[in-house]
Amino acid sequence: MSLRGLADELDVTHSFIQKIENCERRLDELIFAYICLAAGIEPSQIIKKLYE
Template sequence: MSKTLYAPEYRRLIEWLKSSRIEQGLTMRELAKRLEVPHSYVGKIEQCERKLDVLEFVKYCNKLGLAPNMGLLMLSE
């Protein structure tokens, strides 16, 4: 089984998060401040250098005002 970090589905999920951030006009630094993490954390997530676990994904979605289930539904399509 290959690492999920490199799976096309994971990359699609991260692209959804990144696009949502950009559409809202948020910088990586602004999102990082909401998440209470260094801005490099957001950069590593968006570059697929670091994987989000489920709890981090939910928090990330909440800080962007997204419903986590929408991201998961997107993966099942």
């Protein structure tokens, strides 16, 4: 998925996603969940991987 495609899916600007990607904006839990779901990934699966 492209940066613009993800932005369109989340109904935000591409610069919003770009700032997260460049660590210029904090990725909060809600946006994290929306990004995961837009990519077809269950957010809880990512969290579980962090603790393995």
